[in-house]
Amino acid sequence: MQMTAEHKESKATGPATATRDIYIPSERVAVSGGGTPHVVAKDFSIYYGDFEAVKKVNAEILSKYVTAIIGPSGCGKSTFLRAINRMNDLIPSCHTSGILQFDGEDIYGKLTDEVLLRKKIGMVFQKPNPFPKSIFDNIAYGPRLHGMTDKKQLEEIVERSLRKAALWDEVSDRLERNALGLSGGQQQRLCVARTLAVEPEILLLDEPTSALDPKATAKIEDLIQELRGSYTIMIVTHNMQQASRVSDYTMFFYEGVLVEYAQTAQLFTNPKDRMTEDYITGRFS
Amino acid sequence: MNLGTRKILDNSFTAVGMGSIVVMALALLVVLTPIVYNGVGAVFFTGTIEHRTMLYKEYGRGDSKTIEAQSATADRYRGEAYRMLSGFEAEMEGMTPEASREYRSKYAPVRAAMSSLLGPLPGDPQPMLTRFQYGQTRWEKAEEKLHDILYEKKWDYSDPTVMAKEFYVPRAEAFAGTKLAPLFGYVDKHLADMMQPQFTFYWGFFTDRSLDAHIFGGIWPEIQGTFFLAIGAMLFAFPLGVIAAVYFTEYAKEGFFTSILRSANSTLAGVPSIVFGLFGLAFFINTMKVSESKSVLAGSLTLAIMILPTIIRAAEEAILSVPKTYKEASLGLGSTKWNTIATVILPAALPGIITGGIISLGRAAGETAPIIFTAAVSVGSAIGIADVFSSPTPALSWNIYNLASEHEMASEIRHVQYGMVLSLVSIVLLLNLSAILLRAKISQKLKG
Numbered sequence: 169m170q171m172t173a174e175h176k177e178s179k180a181t182g183p184a185t186a187t188r189d190i191y192i193p194s195e196r197v198a199v200s201g202g203g204t205p206h207v208v209a210k211d212f213s214i215y216y217g218d219f220e221a222v223k224k225v226n227a228e229i230l231s232k233y234v235t236a237i238i239g240p241s242g243c244g245k246s247t248f249l250r251a252i253n254r255m256n257d258l259i260p261s262c263h264t265s266g267i268l269q270f271d272g273e274d275i276y277g278k279l280t281d282e283v284l285l286r287k288k289i290g291m292v293f294q295k296p297n298p299f300p301k302s303i304f305d306n307i308a309y310g311p312r313l314h315g316m317t318d319k320k321q322l323e324e325i326v327e328r329s330l331r332k333a334a335l336w337d338e339v340s341d342r343l344e345r346n347a348l349g350l351s352g353g354q355q356q357r358l359c360v361a362r363t364l365a366v367e368p369e370i371l372l373l374d375e376p377t378s379a380l381d382p383k384a385t386a387k388i389e390d391l392i393q394e395l396r397g398s399y400t401i402m403i404v405t406h407n408m409q410q411a412s413r414v415s416d417y418t419m420f421f422y423e424g425v426l427v428e429y430a431q432t433a434q435l436f437t438n439p440k441d442r443m444t445e446d447y448i449t450g451r452f453s
Numbered sequence: 454m455n456l457g458t459r460k461i462l463d464n465s466f467t468a469v470g471m472g473s474i475v476v477m478a479l480a481l482l483v484v485l486t487p488i489v490y491n492g493v494g495a496v497f498f499t500g501t502i503e504h505r506t507m508l509y510k511e512y513g514r515g516d517s518k519t520i521e522a523q524s525a526t527a528d529r530y531r532g533e534a535y536r537m538l539s540g541f542e543a544e545m546e547g548m549t550p551e552a553s554r555e556y557r558s559k560y561a562p563v564r565a566a567m568s569s570l571l572g573p574l575p576g577d578p579q580p581m582l583t584r585f586q587y588g589q590t591r592w593e594k595a596e597e598k599l600h601d602i603l604y605e606k607k608w609d610y611s612d613p614t615v616m617a618k619e620f621y622v623p624r625a626e627a628f629a630g631t632k633l634a635p636l637f638g639y640v641d642k643h644l645a646d647m648m649q650p651q652f653t654f655y656w657g658f659f660t661d662r663s664l665d666a667h668i669f670g671g672i673w674p675e676i677q678g679t680f681f682l683a684i685g686a687m688l689f690a691f692p693l694g695v696i697a698a699v700y701f702t703e704y705a706k707e708g709f710f711t712s713i714l715r716s717a718n719s720t721l722a723g724v725p726s727i728v729f730g731l732f733g734l735a736f737f738i739n740t741m742k743v744s745e746s747k748s749v750l751a752g753s754l755t756l757a758i759m760i761l762p763t764i765i766r767a768a769e770e771a772i773l774s775v776p777k778t779y780k781e782a783s784l785g786l787g788s789t790k791w792n793t794i795a796t797v798i799l800p801a802a803l804p805g806i807i808t809g810g811i812i813s814l815g816r817a818a819g820e821t822a823p824i825i826f827t828a829a830v831s832v833g834s835a836i837g838i839a840d841v842f843s844s845p846t847p848a849l850s851w852n853i854y855n856l857a858s859e860h861e862m863a864s865e866i867r868h869v870q871y872g873m874v875l876s877l878v879s880i881v882l883l884l885n886l887s888a889i890l891l892r893a894k895i896s897q898k899l900k901g
């Protein structure tokens with residue numbers, strides 16, 4: 169079922185990978201400064217107790233690109249995404265095997281500081297989850313956490329992050345208001361801004377628009393386009409149009425197995441695997 | 454079930470539900486009405502010149518000119534009564550020994566009642582106890598004393614099958630034809646002139662020290678003691694309870710040890726408070742020797758142990774009700790667990806935690822049993838803040854019991870007892886009310 173693709177930057181995965189089949193997308197889309205393997209999975213499995221929810225994934229996620237993860241509900245998309253910044257640590261029964269690396273470092277290494285890791289790998293959740301604090305305090309939460317106290321600097325960061333998240337114009341005059349007073353779409357962009365404020369390298373988005381209306385969804389998709397090229401972005405979505413609109417690469421998971429991983433245009437127009445084809449043409453699910 | 458039956462069932466359930474609420478409201482009314490009515494009487498009442506004189510002499514309060522003028526008027530009317538007393542005493546000197554003895558035994562209770570009404574009579578030595586230095590300070594008490602003067606209480610033993618019944622006979626008959634005979638009519642007619650009744654707002658009831666074991670004065674020592682004990686208990690129990698709740702909800706691994714701790718906590722919440730009182734005596738005073746004997750410190754620690762389970766439970770529930778997404782958001786931003794708890798979880802849980810805290814504060818203020826052996830004394834003065842480590846204190850809950858059941862003049866100071874009850878009930882209600890308001894305010898802020 170697995171298949172080999174050509175592999176230009178083999179140095180990142182090391183010589184050991186010679187014996188493994190690593191999924192990497194076959195053709196590159198031009199993004200300046202991107203394209204190096206940012207997250208690398210080798211025989212990486214995730215379990216809830218005895219249940220293997222994600223099965224021996226081998227893949228490289230390329231920096232500065234947008235990678236979409238699609239697949240039927242329960243196939244392990246969220247589980248895989250949450251493994252990358254160790255959010256699964258919150259679930260006591262969850263454990264892993266194999267190797268998952270970020271910038272060449274083991275994410276599940278004994279010496280890895282998951283707090284530091286999460287600073288570099290930010291996450292936006294399915295349901296917008298602003299803190300019950302002011303808009304300003306929401307954005308400033310991360311920087312403050314990491315030791316920034318200077319008011320001027322904080323104001324700068326808040327403005328910059330809100331601008332990046334395309335929210336500044338809507339909220340600049342009410343930064344002291346409680347964030348829970350914003351609309352769902354605004355809240356979600358606030359959550360993106362809050363994540364950007366800690367200056368992460370990777371942005372993990374788990375179905376960020378499933379709780380939003382079409383207009384707000386379009387705004388988030390625009391935002392992803394804006395951020396593309398500056399951050400490595402991984403987005404879980406059950407909406408295939410969305411995946412094809414916003415992503416450069418797409419991973420298709422089925423029952424915990426990474427079935428196909430290719431350039432988005434190719435995966436949707438010319439899938440190599442029968443199961444992928446069935447799924448994207450809507451023949452099952 | 455068909456529609457008709459369902460409707461009947463629904464309606465009868467509604468009726469029963471409403472009924473039980475009405476019963477509860479009535480019960481509350483029946484309990485609270487006498488408390489409020491009599492308690493308010495400790496502060497607002499018809500006071501006599503004796504009250505004003507007492508306040509002026511003992512607390513330096515009041516306008517001396519007015520008091521002197523009223524005293525002068527009162528003394529004019531009293532002088533007439535005093536003359537009747539001394540006239541009759543002289544008359545008895547001249548009687549035959551038998552007649553004299555007979556009259557003397559009847560006269561003694563009259564004289565005592567007069568002294569109780571008006572204070573020391575002319576020629577009496579100055580009494581040592583403050584309670585005997587003044588006459589009746591409250592008008593309704595003065596009227597009671599008047600009754601004692603006018604009538605003699607007797608018992609009717611005629612029917613041996615039932616308990617003897619009391620009945621009253623006018624004393625005037627016994628003294629007919631003597632110089633004392635006009636006294637009864639005179640006192641009856643001029644009671645108000647002798648006592649100068651006047652509507653009184655005695656706010657000092659809440660702020661004055663008590664005089665001669667609450668015969669006069671206020672209940673400040675009790676109020677202060679109650680606050681010291683309750684706040685002291687909170688100082689120990691609140692931080693400890695919140696820390697324990699954080700441990701239970703965020704750190705404890707489910708297992709044997711944790712479930713033991715949990716059930717210990719639940720059990721503790723159901724232990725009768727007298728047990729905590731004895732425990733406090735045995736542990737804090739006899740074993741730990743936190744103080745030589747009873748002290749505010751020992752009482753606070755005992756109360757703290759008693760309210761700890763409630764605080765832990767309330768805080769646990771509050772923490773568990775914080776949406777998990779807040780935690781994920783915070784951790785996702787690279788926050789440490791501890792930081793997440795301190796900056797996101799606890800602030801969001803604050804309304805619930807504070808509610809639990811204040812309700813426990815009310816409970817600590819109201820409990821009697823835990824402080825009987827550890828902190829409370831029946832009569833005492835207000836203690837300084839520096840003395841809390843070594844001194845016991847009077848407190849409302851304990852003194853209500855004490856004044857009502859162990860005080861040698863319990864029936865004379867009902868108004869003080871009710872005043873204390875009303876104060877305690879008010880404090881507890883105010884605390885609960887502030888908990889509700891505070892909770893609403895913080896929730897409002899959190900909701901935006």
Ligand SMILES: Nc1ncnc2c1ncn2[C@@H]1O[C@H](COP(=O)(O)OP(=O)(O)O)[C@@H](O)[C@H]1O
Nearest residue numbers: 216221239240241242243244245246247248259
């Ligand atoms: N906390 C959990 N405990 C046990 N099993 C879980 C847990 N979360 C998810 N799973 C299981 O793991 C599988 C993958 O779940 P998930 O990653 O949430 O799927 P997706 O996001 O693709 O819908 C599902 O079968 C789900 O039932």
Ligand SMILES: [Mg+2]
Nearest residue numbers: 245246247375
């Ligand atoms: Mg999911």
